[in-house]
Amino acid sequence: MRSNHLHVLLIAATLGALLGARGALSEVVLHTEKSLYRNVTVTEQDGERCMKFSRFYQGSRQSCIFLNDRSKLVFAYTKMMLASLYLTPNPKRVLVIGLGGGTLPGALQRLYPDIDMDVVEVDAAVIRVAQKYFDFRPGPNVHVIEEDGRVFVKRAGRSGTKYDLVLLDAFDHEYIPEHMLTREFLQEVKAVMQPDGVLAANTFSNSRLYAHESATYEAVFGRFYNLKDANRVILVKLDGLPSQGIVTSNASSVDNRLAVTGTTAEWLLPMFSSARDWPAGTRVLTDQYSPANLLNVQ
Amino acid sequence: MFRFLVFAIAGWSGFFVMAIELLSGRILAPNFGSSIYVWGGVITIFMLALSIGYLLGGRLSTRAPSLRKLAVMLGLAALATLPVAIAGDSALDRIFELVRDPRYGSLLSSTLLFFVPTVVSGMVSPYAVRLLVQETRLSGRNAGQLYFVSTFGSAAGTISTAFYLVLYLEINQIIWTLAVISAILAAIGIGWKPRSAF
Numbered sequence: 001m002r003s004n005h006l007h008v009l010l011i012a013a014t015l016g017a018l019l020g021a022r023g024a025l026s027e028v029v030l031h032t033e034k035s036l037y038r039n040v041t042v043t044e045q046d047g048e049r050c051m052k053f054s055r056f057y058q059g060s061r062q063s064c065i066f067l068n069d070r071s072k073l074v075f076a077y078t079k080m081m082l083a084s085l086y087l088t089p090n091p092k093r094v095l096v097i098g099l100g101g102g103t104l105p106g107a108l109q110r111l112y113p114d115i116d117m118d119v120v121e122v123d124a125a126v127i128r129v130a131q132k133y134f135d136f137r138p139g140p141n142v143h144v145i146e147e148d149g150r151v152f153v154k155r156a157g158r159s160g161t162k163y164d165l166v167l168l169d170a171f172d173h174e175y176i177p178e179h180m181l182t183r184e185f186l187q188e189v190k191a192v193m194q195p196d197g198v199l200a201a202n203t204f205s206n207s208r209l210y211a212h213e214s215a216t217y218e219a220v221f222g223r224f225y226n227l228k229d230a231n232r233v234i235l236v237k238l239d240g241l242p243s244q245g246i247v248t249s250n251a252s253s254v255d256n257r258l259a260v261t262g263t264t265a266e267w268l269l270p271m272f273s274s275a276r277d278w279p280a281g282t283r284v285l286t287d288q289y290s291p292a293n294l295l296n297v298q
Numbered sequence: 299m300f301r302f303l304v305f306a307i308a309g310w311s312g313f314f315v316m317a318i319e320l321l322s323g324r325i326l327a328p329n330f331g332s333s334i335y336v337w338g339g340v341i342t343i344f345m346l347a348l349s350i351g352y353l354l355g356g357r358l359s360t361r362a363p364s365l366r367k368l369a370v371m372l373g374l375a376a377l378a379t380l381p382v383a384i385a386g387d388s389a390l391d392r393i394f395e396l397v398r399d400p401r402y403g404s405l406l407s408s409t410l411l412f413f414v415p416t417v418v419s420g421m422v423s424p425y426a427v428r429l430l431v432q433e434t435r436l437s438g439r440n441a442g443q444l445y446f447v448s449t450f451g452s453a454a455g456t457i458s459t460a461f462y463l464v465l466y467l468e469i470n471q472i473i474w475t476l477a478v479i480s481a482i483l484a485a486i487g488i489g490w491k492p493r494s495a496f
Contacts, residue, residue, distance in 0.1 A: 036333065036334050037333075037334075122331065122333065147331075148330070148331025148332070148333060148400065150327070150328060150331060151329070151330060151331050151400060154328075154329070154394065158395075177331075177332060178324075178327070178332075179327035179328050179331070179332060182328075184328060185328070286468070287327075287328050287469075288468035288469045288470060288471075289464075289467075289468045289469075290324075290464075291464045291465045294461075294464070294465050295465075
């Protein structure tokens, strides 16, 4: 395994050197496989290794790591997901839905070595690739479960499992599992959260879906914090949204810890908004009505 | 008019089956996910039910075939689908409790919810062929026309449900709408009297 890995790196380095002579480093494909759900491709370029679900479209990068600094997070949205720690600075038990390259659960693992974490991923190929190419290491307290996110949450609810923090990262720009963007699903998520539990969801900032998604989250959780960049992260706290003051003081308590990831309160705090920026009366998505993918293209 | 009604019933039956099949994936997703094996379970049961329906419909067509009986089949298929809209969720919750493996969960759910209406829908096509055929020489041509209409109906049912209906209506509203249209067509077929009958 290891020598195989080294071999690939050598080829990558050689190719990089050859092509680098001409200017910017070209992209090198380390691995590609067809899973039941998609094509999973691992590429390297300019010191970053990425997991992609489509080979040619840049926007399909699911997860990336910096090869020279594994602790530092590449994507803004991953850092925005960590803003959930400003609402619950010391989570003991965490549920992550959607593994990707494992950058988010990996970061939490490094930040909180004692953390108890369940990571649910539907695609076995993604689980393999995350471990082989992205250094994601499940441990005694970190379990990876190969299952549909909704099915897992529903079962966890029936067995009475509760989490301090739920990170929902199951969507990408090309495809939304529609059964995980409905009022009934969010109610099932609510049922596996501690009374003071926090939910962070990586979702969409453009398209008609924005308003529907906002209305759906509001229908289940009431007011929420909305962080917007190219992506959008929704932050919910079950026992009521903390004031900006509390968020700021929590932020300063975890700021040192988060520094290695490249996440700073200075960058994140100004994004916090609880403004209602979608039309009143927007139709809520339900198990009966969930054309999320159709709404996302229009 | 007689032939038009036979074709209309067969075409609508094709539309109905595929619209329900597409919705069934939706209906199962909250309990079993939307993976390939969930669709596998759904499609297996629909194909199995249709195959048995063809056999039964063909057999039934040998005994005093009539447009009225064909129309009754269409109505029965719609009626047998209504429990999905009325009690589908509670049935699925029970199966979710009983079966851990989503493959067998979706297979069992599809069987319970969709097997009977799809068997009845499957009976329509061979029975309709019998009503159309008057001479052996033209039987293949009649069967071809019937397959065309019924499969074209299926294509129409698939695209209109997947592309448009789900964008405006709830799943149960779609099921009720389809059932009402089936009931209207069935009523017309049952009430139809040949002008030259004596």
